[in-house]
Amino acid sequence: MPGRFIDLHTHTLASDGSDTPAELVRKAADARLFAIALTDHDTMDGLGEAQKAAAQYGLVVIPGCEIAVRHGEGELHLLGLWTPQDSPGLKKALAQQRRRRTERNEAMLGALDRLGLCLDMEEVLRFSGKESVGRPHIARALVHRGYVGTIREAFERYIGEGKSAFVPRRILTPEEGIGLLAGAGATVALAHPFLGKGMTIDALDRLLGEFKHYGLTVLEAYHSAHDAGAVRACLALAARHGLLLTGGSDYHGTAKPGVYLGRGKGGMRIPGLLLDKLKEERHKQGLWI
Numbered sequence: 648m649p650g651r652f653i654d655l656h657t658h659t660l661a662s663d664g665s666d667t668p669a670e671l672v673r674k675a676a677d678a679r680l681f682a683i684a685l686t687d688h689d690t691m692d693g694l695g696e697a698q699k700a701a702a703q704y705g706l707v708v709i710p711g712c713e714i715a716v717r718h719g720e721g722e723l724h725l726l727g728l729w730t731p732q733d734s735p736g737l738k739k740a741l742a743q744q745r746r747r748r749t750e751r752n753e754a755m756l757g758a759l760d761r762l763g764l765c766l767d768m769e770e771v772l773r774f775s776g777k778e779s780v781g782r783p784h785i786a787r788a789l790v791h792r793g794y795v796g797t798i799r800e801a802f803e804r805y806i807g808e809g810k811s812a813f814v815p816r817r818i819l820t821p822e823e824g825i826g827l828l829a830g831a832g833a834t835v836a837l838a839h840p841f842l843g844k845g846m847t848i849d850a851l852d853r854l855l856g857e858f859k860h861y862g863l864t865v866l867e868a869y870h871s872a873h874d875a876g877a878v879r880a881c882l883a884l885a886a887r888h889g890l891l892l893t894g895g896s897d898y899h900g901t902a903k904p905g906v907y908l909g910r911g912k913g914g915m916r917i918p919g920l921l922l923d924k925l926k927e928e929r930h931k932q933g934l935w936i
C-alpha cells in the first residue's frame with residue numbers, strides 16, 4: 648500500500664515547470680505519493696496527459712490551476728482545486744490571462760533590448776510549453792545566451808519585481824479571482840501567503856476575513872517556502888477563520904532547484920488526511936470530487 652502522502656501544488660511544462668505532465672506523475676508515483684494536484688499557472692493544458700498517466704500509475708491527479716491576483720504593488724496567488732476543464736467562464740478567463748502574459752513578455756523583451764540584452768520571442772518559446780509563458784522562460788533564455796549565469800541572477804538583476812526590465816502584467820483583483828474559481832465550482836485556496844511582499848500575520852488575518860466573503864475556503868499552510876513559524880501562523884489563522892488546510896511543494900522540476908516533489912526542501916510530508924477533509928467539504932456542498 649503506497650504511503651498516504653500528497654502534494655497539492657505542482658507545475659509542469661504546461662506553465663513554468665520543467666517536467667512533462669506524464670513525467671511529473673511518474674515521479675509522484677516513484678515518490679510513493681498517493682495524490683497530487685496539478686496547478687499550472689493560468690492553464691489546465693497539462694491535465695489531460697497527467698490524468699492519463701495517473702490512471703496508468705494508480706495515482707490520483709486533482710485538476711487545478713494557479714492564478715495571480717493583485718495585492719498592493721505586488722501579487723498573491725490563488726490555487727483552484729477541482730477546476731472543471733469544461734467551464735466556459737474559467738477557460739475564457741485563463742485565456743485572457745495568457746494573452747496578458749504575451750503582451751507583457753513582449754514588453755519585457757523590449758525593456759531587455761534597451762539594456763543591450765537582445766532576445767527574440769522564438770528563443771523564449773524554446774524553453775516553454777505551448778500555453779502559459781512567463782518570466783522563468785525568459786530567465787532560461789537569458790542563461791542560455793550567457794547574459795546571466797543563473798535563473799536566480801536573471802531575476803535579481805533584470806526581471807524580478809521592480810528590477811530594470813520588469814514589466815507588471817495585468818491581473819485580476821482578489822474578488823474577481825476568487826469569484827472566478829469559486830463560481831466555476833472549484834475549491835479556492837490562498838497559496839504560500841507569506842511570499843506576498845511585506846505580508847505580516849496581522850495583514851494576512853485581515854485579508855483572510857475579506858477573502859472568505861468572496862468564497863475562499865482553504866489556506867495553503869504547508870509550502871516549501873514556509874518555515875515552522877509560518878506554518879504555525881497559518882494553522883492558527885485557518886482555525887480562526889474556519890478555513891481548511893492544504894499543502895504542496897510548489898515543485899517546478901529543474902526550474903526551481905532544491906524543491907522536491909512531496910518533500911519540499913527536504914523534510915516536508917503532507918498527510919492525505921488534508922485531502923480527505925477537502926473532499927468531505929466538497930461532498931457536503933454537493934460538489935464533484
Ligand code: AMP
Pocket residue numbers: 663688780781782783798799802803807899
Ligand atoms: P510570471 O508568472 O511570469 O510573473 O513569473 C513568476 C514565476 O517566476 C513564479 O511563479 C516563480 O515560479 C518564478 N520566480 C519568481 N521569482 C523568482 C526568482 N527570484 N527566482 C526564480 N524563479 C522565480
Ligand code: FE
Pocket residue numbers: 658663688899
Ligand atoms: Fe511558477
Ligand code: FE
Pocket residue numbers: 713724838839
Ligand atoms: Fe505561486
Ligand code: ZN
Pocket residue numbers: 656657658686713897
Ligand atoms: Zn505555484
